[in-house]
Each structure stands twice: as structure tokens, then as C-alpha cells.
Amino acid sequence: MKNLQAARVFENIAALMEISGESPFKVNAYRNAANTFASLTDDLEQLAARGELRSIPGVGEAIEKKTLEILETGTCGLYERLKQQFPLTILELLDLPGVGARTVRALYEGLGVDSLEALEKAARAGRVRQLPRMGAKAEQRILESIERLRARPSGIPIARALPLAEALATRMQGVPGVLQAVPAGGVRRFAELVPRVTVAVVSADPQEALQAFLREAGGTILESGPERAAVRLSGGEEAECFVGRPENAGAVLIRATGSEAHLHRLEALAAEMGYSFEGVTLLNPRGESLSCPDEESFYSALGMSPVPPELREDGGEVEAALKENLPALIQTSDLKGDLHAHTVFSDGSGTLEQMAEAARRLGYEYLAITDHSQALTVARGLTPERLSEQGRLIDAFNASGTDIRLLKGVEVDIRPDGSLDLPDESLAALDWVVASIHSHFALSRQEMTERAVRALSSPYVHVQAHPTGRLIGSRDPHALDVDALIEAAARAGKALEINSYPERLDLSAENARKAADAGVKIVVSTDSHHPAHLPKVSYGIGTARRAGLTAGDVLNTLPLDALLEWARSRR
Ligand SMILES: [Zn+2]
Ligand SMILES: [Zn+2]
Known part of the structure; x- marks a missing residue:
């Protein structure tokens, strides 16, 4: 799954071109390609294999050629040339609130500043104010921006995570034995930023499904089985897959969707009833797996009405569900x-x-x-x-x-x-x-x-x-x-x-x-x-x-x- 990797390369190309003073027209072509790839719910490699890259809006001959190169080698000639001109760490500076490409170039050419750390040093030493059109005030603002950037919550924005989860789920749906594959985790709860991309898979053959996930996702394996696999994708993001059998589908979906806090509440409720909710199964006091083919039956076994994924944050939804008093959320x-x-x-x-x-x-x-x-x-x-x-x-x-x-x-x-x-x-x-x-x-x-x-x-x-x-x-x-x-x-x-x-x-x-x-x-x-x-x-x-x-x-x-x-x- 290389969608985000390709998006990242094009995004970086656009940013480096912008810093080097390229025409906005060219910069935008690469930036648009990056945005398109990041929000794609089809797998780029599959589209490439079918020769259908040009069917993606905004992909012309030049972008197609570079995309094929990136899918093949992880990079492309243009990107490598730009990286010789500027170190990649210079892109950290573009994330700073209020700092644009022109300022970044001035900082680089005037002071050799090529990273956030270097900029902070230069500003603290009072060197930034010596640049043309800068001053003590601008320097102070830069230091404040660095503080704000460091305080910014991290994670994958849902705008990228959800399409990627959908693309992964679609690939998993094609795996033999897989009955259901859906985006789960933070994207299903509609969290704004998620630590990783999650899919939940129901399969008659869970082990085969996990192996298929590792193959389909690609990247580096972080964890492998028996109920969960996780990888570091080629774009740097983490992806995980929870798998269970059809009779446990409800438990699989609930475990994969989270949140941690909501799951802890469910585990405690299960324990109070003499059950135990472990991994992707709900066990009765004799240690036998309770059938819960969907989320409704799982929640019902705990004596509560089903909780919509978006509310599963332990923000009062468990109490409301126990009293069957959840709001009828808008659709x-x-x-x-x-x-x-x-x-x-x-x-x-x-x-x-x-x-x-x-x-x-x-x-x-x-x-x-x-x-x-x-x-x-x-x-x-x-x-x-x-x-x-x-x-x-x-x-x-x-x-x-x-x-x-x-x-x-x-x-x-x-x-x-x-x-x-x-x-x-x-x-x-x-x-x-x-x-x-x-x-x-x-x-x-x-x-x-x-x-x-x-x-x-x-x-x-x-x-x-x-x-x-x-x-x-x-x-x-x-x-x-x-x-x-x-x-x-x-x-x-x-x-x-x-x-x-x-x-x-x-x-x-x-x-x-x-x-x-x-x-x-x-x-x-x-x-x-x-x-x-x-x-x-x-x-x-x-x-x-x-x-x-x-x-x-x-x-x-x-x-x-x-x-x-x-x-x-x-x-
Ligand atoms: Zn508007
Ligand atoms: Zn507006």
C-alpha cells in the first residue's frame, strides 16, 4: 500500500520546488497530485498494474511517469535532484505557523538554517533579526511559532487516515475467506488525528487473513498474530489489522474500534458479570467463547444498547447505554x-x-x-x-x-x-x-x-x-x-x-x-x-x-x- 508514500514524495517535491522559487503552476501540479493520492480509496499499485493511473483526475504523462518510478524504487529522479539542493529537514520549517517558502529560502541562503533545531539556535542567538526584512519582533514570533508547533498534537489527520483505511479494507475484502473488512480504530470513531490506520477483518481463516494483510499492506512488520498484525507502511505510517472468526465478529469490531478507555469500561463490565473480554473474544465464566456475530449482540450480552462508534470515548456513553438512553445521532x-x-x-x-x-x-x-x-x-x-x-x-x-x-x-x-x-x-x-x-x-x-x-x-x-x-x-x-x-x-x-x-x-x-x-x-x-x-x-x-x-x-x-x-x- 504505497498511496501515502507516493503522496509524501509529491508533497515534498512541491514544497522543495516552492522553496527553490519554481513557478506556482508547477508547484501546484505536484501538490494536487499529492492531495489526490492521499485521499485515494483505490490502491495506487493496483491502478498502476492495470495501466489506469491516467484515469485519476489531474494525472498526466509527467506525473504518471514519476508515480511509476516511485512505486518501483520509492523515489524519483526529480526528487533526488531536489534533495541534493536542499536537505529534507528544511521542510520542517514550512510547518511553522506564519512561515512561508520565501522566508525559508531566506533563512537557508542567509544563515544556512536547514532544520527546526538550527532555526531555534539562530533565533536564540539573535541572528535571524539580522536578515533583510526581519527584525527582533519577527525573530520573537518565530520562536513562539516553534513552541506552538512542538505543542501541536501528533497523529495522522483523518483526511488521510480514512481513505487509507478504506483502501486497505477494500484490498482485504478480496482475500479468500474474508467475509467482512472495514475501517476501524480512530477513523471509525471519527477522531481528528489517529496514531495508526486500523482495519477490522472477519474471516473463516483468521491466520490466512493476517498473512494476507501483511502481504497487502507491505512495509515493515511490527507485530504478527494471532489476532492482530501491525506494519510500518512505506510512507512511515503505522497500519494494523484485527482478525476474528464470524461468531466473534462483534468482539472483533469492538476491539478494533476502541477507544482504549471505552474498552476498559467494557472489560470491567464483563468482569462484573463473570465474563471476560480478552482480545477479540467474549468468554463466559466457564471460559467458553460467547457467540456475538455483530456488535449489537456483544453489547446486549453486557446488558447495554449498542454504542455508536463515534461516542466510544468513555465520555458518559457507557452509562447512557446501560440505561438505554443514548441520543439518536444524526445520519x-x-x-x-x-x-x-x-x-x-x-x-x-x-x-x-x-x-x-x-x-x-x-x-x-x-x-x-x-x-x-x-x-x-x-x-x-x-x-x-x-x-x-x-x-x-x-x-x-x-x-x-x-x-x-x-x-x-x-x-x-x-x-x-x-x-x-x-x-x-x-x-x-x-x-x-x-x-x-x-x-x-x-x-x-x-x-x-x-x-x-x-x-x-x-x-x-x-x-x-x-x-x-x-x-x-x-x-x-x-x-x-x-x-x-x-x-x-x-x-x-x-x-x-x-x-x-x-x-x-x-x-x-x-x-x-x-x-x-x-x-x-x-x-x-x-x-x-x-x-x-x-x-x-x-x-x-x-x-x-x-x-x-x-x-x-x-x-x-x-x-x-x-x-x-x-x-x-x-x-
Ligand atoms: Zn467556502
Ligand atoms: Zn471559506
Whole structure:
């Protein structure tokens, strides 16, 4: 399984090219390939063997050639040449909040700084401030960034771990004797960062299945059997597989899904009843294996209702399950529409019609078109004129007898002072207004909080999107008092978004729970920039479920009329 290895090589190529000052066009081609490979749920080696690499969007002749080289040798000529130009440790510097490729090059050329450690030394010695366009303040900021980077939680972001787990599970489904193979572990619980990628396998021949896992996954063997195997993949990530027989399928899935804390509670409950839950079997007092062909029968044997995977963190779910008092978590099928989507009018790549068709195929009643506003020039943000032009096209589309309703909307930029990037008249003409922060991230916590709170006080704003701006594993949240924002949303009767972009998942489950507890409605939206992004709402739903949300907590479970009524009544 070399998907992430190939992704890593292309990612590093893009970053090294960026540092060396290559054209953004070239850099983006490699970066896009990296992102595509990392989110692929097919096995790259199998695609290559079938000669189908070019069927992957964005893979042309050059990328195909290099991919084949990487699959064969683990590297490619271009990568090796770039590594002679810069040591690989220089890439650590790009992870620093607020440090871009140009700064990294200046640090390298000016001071020979080629790693995080070297940078820290140089900054502490006061050498960074001597560089052109640097100063004592910039140097201090760099030291703070290093602190923050070191404090960042580690793990594989779910945006990478889940597709990889799916690809591994798919390969295992093809193994003779395997009856069931599914992603498990942290990705099944929808943890944002996972220590390793996990699959759970049910097979009539567990030993053969484990051997097959070791073959299919490749890499270095860390552990091998009898119920679990683990490897270090060629990309550096750890992958593991739990295997059991069909009569133990429930125990296998539960063991493989975790969490540790949840499993400890189950083990203790089993012990109280004279049972024992060991490895992938539940044993009765005589030491005989209790049949539990699915998770329901396992939980039922312990006298509890089945716990949804997303809640298995020992956060009160065991008590609730014992009292059969678990919440009815929201499901993807509860959604009636998506309230955040971009088109070719700004930085999306689908037309109104293509986006509408993709939403219709998901069975939605409505889709809000929310392109960027004028301040976001890099995304061709809309002026009031282009926004009303788009509005006329949406009216015409809706009048054409289609069974999906497009809502006229916008994702309006929140300026540094909290005012909005479009005049009130423009916003008043819309069905749906999303407000968000895309610039000036370096404000103080107080300034950022006042900015976000002020935006919600506009009578035209319905929801604030990706409220903290974090990217899981790569960008910290803004300095922002989330509790104050939640309080302001509750006061103003405004919604907050769970952005389903797999790298964002913002609000996080934890913050979404707080918001719902404060009575704030949640919108689970995709922020789609392509028709194919709309189904990724499953990531937002996973996050909402982890937050314990029900359909009633989520605004876009409302049918069209009720949603429009809610939107109108905000003004
Ligand atoms: Zn945005
Ligand atoms: Zn957006």
C-alpha cells in the first residue's frame, strides 16, 4: 500500500520546488497530485498494474511517469535532484505557523538554517533579526511559532487516515475467506488525528487473513498474530489489522474500534458479570467463547444498547447505554440540503447546473450557492454586480422546472474590524448569507473575537463558516475565544458551521457539542468547490455524531420551507 508514500514524495517535491522559487503552476501540479493520492480509496499499485493511473483526475504523462518510478524504487529522479539542493529537514520549517517558502529560502541562503533545531539556535542567538526584512519582533514570533508547533498534537489527520483505511479494507475484502473488512480504530470513531490506520477483518481463516494483510499492506512488520498484525507502511505510517472468526465478529469490531478507555469500561463490565473480554473474544465464566456475530449482540450480552462508534470515548456513553438512553445521532440521510458551495463564479470548478445536479443526486431539496465576496481576489470574489448577475441566473434555473432549489447566497468575507465585505443591499437580496474569515489571521485573541462576534450581529448573516480556521495537523486555530463566539451566536439566534472539508472539520466535535448545549443551531455543510465534493458531507456528519448531535440540532435537516422561514426570521 504505497498511496501515502507516493503522496509524501509529491508533497515534498512541491514544497522543495516552492522553496527553490519554481513557478506556482508547477508547484501546484505536484501538490494536487499529492492531495489526490492521499485521499485515494483505490490502491495506487493496483491502478498502476492495470495501466489506469491516467484515469485519476489531474494525472498526466509527467506525473504518471514519476508515480511509476516511485512505486518501483520509492523515489524519483526529480526528487533526488531536489534533495541534493536542499536537505529534507528544511521542510520542517514550512510547518511553522506564519512561515512561508520565501522566508525559508531566506533563512537557508542567509544563515544556512536547514532544520527546526538550527532555526531555534539562530533565533536564540539573535541572528535571524539580522536578515533583510526581519527584525527582533519577527525573530520573537518565530520562536513562539516553534513552541506552538512542538505543542501541536501528533497523529495522522483523518483526511488521510480514512481513505487509507478504506483502501486497505477494500484490498482485504478480496482475500479468500474474508467475509467482512472495514475501517476501524480512530477513523471509525471519527477522531481528528489517529496514531495508526486500523482495519477490522472477519474471516473463516483468521491466520490466512493476517498473512494476507501483511502481504497487502507491505512495509515493515511490527507485530504478527494471532489476532492482530501491525506494519510500518512505506510512507512511515503505522497500519494494523484485527482478525476474528464470524461468531466473534462483534468482539472483533469492538476491539478494533476502541477507544482504549471505552474498552476498559467494557472489560470491567464483563468482569462484573463473570465474563471476560480478552482480545477479540467474549468468554463466559466457564471460559467458553460467547457467540456475538455483530456488535449489537456483544453489547446486549453486557446488558447495554449498542454504542455508536463515534461516542466510544468513555465520555458518559457507557452509562447512557446501560440505561438505554443514548441520543439518536444524526445520519447523512437526515440532511435536506447543503448550505455552503462554490461555483465557477469564484474559485469553484462546477457550474450552477453541475452543482445542482450533484446535490439532486444526493436527494437534497436545496443547495445554497455561496461564492466568495470581492475582498478575496485570489478566489475571484464577487462584486455586488456579479452577485446580482448570478442571482438572476439562479432565478432562471429555479424557474426552469427543476426539482432542486438553488438558494441565492454568498460567503461574505469578514473584514479585520468585523464589518462585512458587501453592502447591506446586496446581502438583503439573498436567501442565505455565510460569513467567514479568510485573512488577517494574526490579530490578537481579543481583536479576533470581537471581529467574529461583530460579524454575527449583522442582521443579514445566518451562519459563520469554519469559525476557528484550523487545518487538522497543519494550521492552528485562530487566536479566538470560541466560547464567546458561541455565546454571541446563541444571543443573536445565529448558526455555526461544521465545515465538512476533511482537513477542516471546523467546528470540531468538542466545540460543536458546546454550541449545541448553548442552544446554537449547527449547519453541516461541505464548502464544496467541485460537484464531487458534496458527498464529503459524511466527514461533517461523522464530526456531528462525535459531538452527540441529533437531527434536531442541525439546521439543514429542515425541509426547504422551514429553512427559508428560519432564514427570513433572523432579519
Ligand atoms: Zn471559506
Ligand atoms: Zn467556502
